[in-house]
Amino acid sequence: MRTYDYLLNYDIKPSVQRIAIMDYLLEHRTHPSIDEIYMALCDEIPTLSKTTVYNTLKLFVEHGAAQMLTIDERNVNYDADIQLHAHFLCKKCNRIYDFPANREEEKVHSMNLNGFDVEEIHQYYKGICPSCASQMKKEEN
Amino acid sequence: MRTYDYLLNYDIKPSVQRIAIMDYLLEHRTHPSIDEIYMALCDEIPTLSKTTVYNTLKLFVEHGAAQMLTIDERNVNYDADIQLHAHFLCKKCNRIYDFPANREEEKVHSMNLNGFDVEEIHQYYKGICPSCASQMKKEEN
DNA sequence: TTTCTTATTTGTAATTATTACAATTTCTTT
């Protein structure tokens, strides 16, 4: 499906900027930050403003077309994959990896009973990724 | 146990500032931010610097005496409860509530198999808390 | 097509959280 229609499905009026940003999100599953997206699209859209990237991502989240990850304390990251899945943040390289979610967690949605209206579920792990771990072993020698 | 000894247990050399900050964390289970802690202790310790609050919380986390929550995109929050438990962030009032964790998640620690060294597990929920929900209902009328 | 209206984008400035770092103070040890 074209990104144009993809956006329409989420009731988002497509524009050059919005399509480019969503395209980037869909093609780069690295959970990019605002800055990464902005930097990457500067060539393609030389007039692009960082404010637009902020506005657009906010719009995507509001329309359910993307989710915001607050796992990294330094900045917020975005993910076009809105299916429930877990994330692993490497404390060394700050890369964010996808992991299967604990499906048990979905039951939490029924926690509504307690009066808490759960709209989002996040499962975050933090530690050292295999790539950094082996790197660190090498440096020990 | 006195906070003095409590800190020593975590191999943290006690000081007026560190004791005051840990006391605050232990007595206020509201997952305060740096700013909240700083503001609250300004009266007690008039010379307190915000940098000290930053340094101290960093130290606490390094020594395992507190955990850092990155659930709120606006700023980082701290929790003296280092037992595995889940958190609920109300999108309206930004309060953070404690919830029992899904114990299944602990198994993730053995995810080491895949080469990922999991040091921290976080379970976050976001939505509307009962207090805000009833408030919003009232305002509808 | 031209005009009017609305939505989107842009750029700048303001705000806020966090970090860097040197100077000062406090604590320990002698």
Added chain:
DNA sequence: AAAGAAATTGTAATAATTACAAATAAGAAA
């Protein structure tokens, strides 16, 4: 008390985010 180390402080720098008004683009009506 003096010397050395550790902790604290204050200021300045950095970086992320937001506010907002002006400019541009898009769409509807004439």
